[in-house]
Amino acid sequence: MKIDQFPADIRPYLLPEPRGEMIYRCIDCKKEFDIDRLLYTCPDCGSVLLLYSKNMEYTSHISGKKWRKIFDYRRMLNHRALKGIFRYYEFIAPVIPLDQIIYLGEGHTPLVEANARLKEKIGLNFYFKNDGLNPSASFKDRGMACALSYINHLAKKENIGDLLAICASTGDTSASAALYASYLENFLKSAVLLPEGKVTPQQLSQPLGSGARVLEMPGGFDDCMKVVESLAENYHVALLNSKNSWRILGQESFSFEIAQDFDYEVGDKVILVPIGNAGNITALMSGFLKFFRAGLINQLPKIVGVQSEHADPVYKYYLEENPEKRGFVPVTVRSSVAQAAMIGNPVSMPRVIELVKEYNRAAENNKIFVVQVSEQEIMDAMIIANRNGHIACTQGGESFAGLQKALDAGYIRPDEVGVLDSTAHILKFAVFQDMYFNDSFDPEFNIKPKSELKNTPIQLRPENLTKYPAAGNPLSGEDLQNFLREMAAEIAKILGLKKKWH
Ligand SMILES: *Cc1c(COP(=O)(O)O)cnc(C)c1O
Numbered sequence: 001m002k003i004d005q006f007p008a009d010i011r012p013y014l015l016p017e018p019r020g021e022m023i024y025r026c027i028d029c030k031k032e033f034d035i036d037r038l039l040y041t042c043p044d045c046g047s048v049l050l051l052y053s054k055n056m057e058y059t060s061h062i063s064g065k066k067w068r069k070i071f072d073y074r075r076m077l078n079h080r081a082l083k084g085i086f087r088y089y090e091f092i093a094p095v096i097p098l099d100q101i102i103y104l105g106e107g108h109t110p111l112v113e114a115n116a117r118l119k120e121k122i123g124l125n126f127y128f129k130n131d132g133l134n135p136s137a138s139f140k141d142r143g144m145a146c147a148l149s150y151i152n153h154l155a156k157k158e159n160i161g162d163l164l165a166i167c168a169s170t171g172d173t174s175a176s177a178a179l180y181a182s183y184l185e186n187f188l189k190s191a192v193l194l195p196e197g198k199v200t201p202q203q204l205s206q207p208l209g210s211g212a213r214v215l216e217m218p219g220g221f222d223d224c225m226k227v228v229e230s231l232a233e234n235y236h237v238a239l240l241n242s243k244n245s246w247r248i249l250g251q252e253s254f255s256f257e258i259a260q261d262f263d264y265e266v267g268d269k270v271i272l273v274p275i276g277n278a279g280n281i282t283a284l285m286s287g288f289l290k291f292f293r294a295g296l297i298n299q300l301p302k303i304v305g306v307q308s309e310h311a312d313p314v315y316k317y318y319l320e321e322n323p324e325k326r327g328f329v330p331v332t333v334r335s336s337v338a339q340a341a342m343i344g345n346p347v348s349m350p351r352v353i354e355l356v357k358e359y360n361r362a363a364e365n366n367k368i369f370v371v372q373v374s375e376q377e378i379m380d381a382m383i384i385a386n387r388n389g390h391i392a393c394t395q396g397g398e399s400f401a402g403l404q405k406a407l408d409a410g411y412i413r414p415d416e417v418g419v420l421d422s423t424a425h426i427l428k429f430a431v432f433q434d435m436y437f438n439d440s441f442d443p444e445f446n447i448k449p450k451s452e453l454k455n456t457p458i459q460l461r462p463e464n465l466t467k468y469p470a471a472g473n474p475l476s477g478e479d480l481q482n483f484l485r486e487m488a489a490e491i492a493k494i495l496g497l498k499k500k501w502h
């Protein structure tokens, strides 16, 4: 819709201008730092940072009701920069001029309601939010769109002509970083550091296709992370891991979209999300808190973090009921089908610890839970979801398995509504589906396929058929007739088809 056709009271708010002032604030010592440089950790105490809007009066003189109206109308506006996560511009990064925003089609992923069969099986109503439908096929694009838009803005402002962006990755961060960096190739080059053999072939091909320098090293993700941190400390590089708090801001859009898609009624919702480096759950909490404080939503939803038994440091931390006695201990991970979440020492843990307290305080209730699921449960859940019309990856399966766990544990009631984060597209993780169907998992996964969920192709070789068509060598005449008849008969036999009576 054209701008002059919107209601007069909304028109002035539709195209926002940079007016906010943002700062980095240390999670630990609370010191604040200017955003004129790229900071990843507190220069004073070394802890992680989060970004805050400073002059909140810019947003707080607008009522929650008015914000809802602004965002609902902005949905109808055709403006490239506001098509993706920046529909919520004022709540994400209101310092970036619209013409410097990078938009590659991220955000506003579909919320797909589970069919009657699945709802009945689980015993409550729920949805999948398909973040695998982002441009690089995972939710990482939300954060990357924000980080790269800011870097684009900063580079223009500071006249930076040449910058290298780097990240460590379990596969999806690198795919996303490389994609967005390739779009900005005039001044930005990207390099990604991967744990050798621990990303899927699809995830490896993505940054290669985007033209990034791809570096593989022995060890796991946690080791790669330490190496890029050391690089960011000692060299001129832009770090694109979720330690970079611009990424967290972009990922908050996931919660804004859920709020808007449910007409801002989220008090009865439960969001389930896999936890790896814990950037995503950080953004979920922070996003909902922002909408709550600005009055767009009147209640906070529950959030359930899900971890595999093979990589469960956050689950273990919250096992201790007494907050005074809790202490974070990194774990050594074992192989997991939820490979994108196979992290023993999550970078965002200090953010999680702070935000969980803030969230529960604001909700005046315990609204954040962490559950643990087995590798078997993750795989079974993923396969079942996808046999019912979904496109869940292994981490989406983890969310689904977590729904059942949270229900069994009494964290969720059957009258609440689940929203499962399917963080990536199944096609990125098809190797795990293949292992399930072929019963070829390494013993360390401890996964046995359920026979009723297995599916493998059937090779057609009718007994009486000797001649087959080949490349450049088609069949004809009697041979062709024979081939068609025998193949059709064989297929009819396998599928149990009934013959037509002419
Ligand atoms: C990165 C990733 C995760 C883990 O998210 P964190 O923010 O690291 O907790 C889960 N699923 C997929 C598909 C991912 O790419």
Ligand SMILES: [Zn+2]
Pocket (backbone or CB within 6 Å): 026, 027, 028, 029, 030, 031, 042, 043, 044, 045, 046, 047
């Ligand atoms: Zn500090």
